[in-house]
Amino acid sequence: MDLTPASRDSMRLPVPLRLLIGSFVAAFLINLMPWRGLALQVYPDFVLLILLYWAIQEPRSVGQGLGFLLGLLMDVADSALLGQHALIYVVVIFFAQLLRVRVLQQSLPAQALHVGVLLALAQLISVGLNLSMGRELSGFWLIFSPLLSAILWPAISVFLALPRLRLRPGQIIS
Amino acid sequence: MSAFQENFFTRGPSPLARLTFFSLVAIAIMIADHRFQALAFLRLGVSVVLTPVEQTLMLPGKLIQSLGLYFSDQNRLIAENATLNAKVMELTAGHQQAQLIRAERTYLTTLSEANKRLGDRGVLAEIIRDARNPFVRKVVINKGSSHGLRAGLVVIDAVGVVGQLTAIGIMTSEITLSTEKNQSVPVLALRSGLRAIAVGNGRDGSIDVPFIPLAADIQVGDALVTSGIDGTYPAGLSVAIVASVDRNPAFQFARISATPASGTEQHRFVKVLTQEELKEYPQPDVKAEEGKLGRERTGPKRREVR
DSSP: OOOOOSHHHHTSOOOBHHHHHHHHHHHHHHHHSOOOHHHHHHOOOHHHHHHHHHHHHOTTTSOHHHHHHHHHHHHHHTTOOTTHHHHHHHHHHHHHHHHHHHHHTSOHHHHHHHHHHHHHHHHHHHHHHHHHTTOOOOOGGGGHHHHHHHHHHHHHHHHHHHHHHHHSTTOOOO | OBOOOSOSSOOOSOHHHHHHHHHHHHHHHHHHHHHHOTTHHHHHHHHHHHHHHHHHHHHHHHHHHHHHHHHSOHHHHHHHHHHHHHHHHHHHHHHHHHHHHHHHHHHHHHHHOOOOOOOSOOEEEEEEEEOSOTTOOEEEESOOGGGTOOTTOEEEOSSSEEEEEEEEOSSOEEEEETTSTTOEEEEEETTTOOEEEEEEOSSTTOEEOOSEETTSOOOTTOEEEEOOTTSSSOTTOEEEEEEEEEOOTTSSEEEEEEEESSOTTTOSEEEEEOOGGGGGSOOOOHHHHHHHHTTOOSTHHHHHHO
């Protein structure tokens, strides 16, 4: 079931480790900000967004294992049921691994659409898990979170590609 | 330095295998956490690392707030001071009366060895943030196990019950508000003495009171206070005011909803009751029973009791 060809990756320069770690730390810090009220319902899960980005761009370095660990971290931070974010991240990264070749061939807006669907799936799992534990749905605003994330996707893609452009002038980042 | 892996072709397990493995582990963790509350130590460990980071992230907001306060007009402060002074006078009078009553009660309880209520023991704490999770009704306070708190303690504000401590960190802990879904508090209607259970329904500003018969003596406006029969909540704390009573004869029970007495969503300072005297309540010997009966707690045990 491994649909990720290795040939494309071997031709590209590896991403610097500090960019990888830096982006995750930044995303985590944004997620840790004291969100409340409406913002709490609609804010995009930055950690998941960055995870998706690297799972698509750097499948050798970022995969389900990292997603699992970061998910556990987010569970504690969000006082959610332990393992909930972990499950969501792992499932979404799995689909990202299946779709990554396809996604990489698209333009940025089309990529955003793909990502939006994946994040909607994540939100669906989250809502499903919480409902199955007998919790109330806190409102339909929740659907705006994947939408916002999808809108942010092009910006994040460009932003995270910039340091690598500097790395090798003239290279076109897909 | 690069994140590029040395091994070029060996890819390890396939994505599907990984997905299966990690999902199973995640589900196992969820079950362990939900059913058995077995992973508190993991939570504690991670929160030790997270807390300082979170505190730092809240600094900008606090700075803006304190800057705003600095420039706030003096009139407001003077007015506030006046109301506070009035409040102090009021409380002093109340306190003196309370001392008398407490003395009487101590005498009576030494006579009867019965129902002890809360003393003055408690830890004042500040709410630092809401839980970042739209599905739960929880808030985080700035006191933790280093201040002697432990899971299960009751939290009140100036008006009534706020909730219960559920997760304890070293410097912070989580309060599950009494409006959280299925968070239940044993209560007593002050006017009629009717005993009931107040159960949160997961929505802000509303608490359900289930399993009250249609003919029961309960009205809109009845104050519900803790009855103290569970040994967790001390008796006499205000919990909610009955807001609506729907006696539909089609159902066996009346549909009663109440408004939480404490400003469960707005307050900033709360008091955690460190109620030592409640240890004297008879505790059910759950472990011994489980040892005897395994998982089944119904059937044979019931008959024994009768």
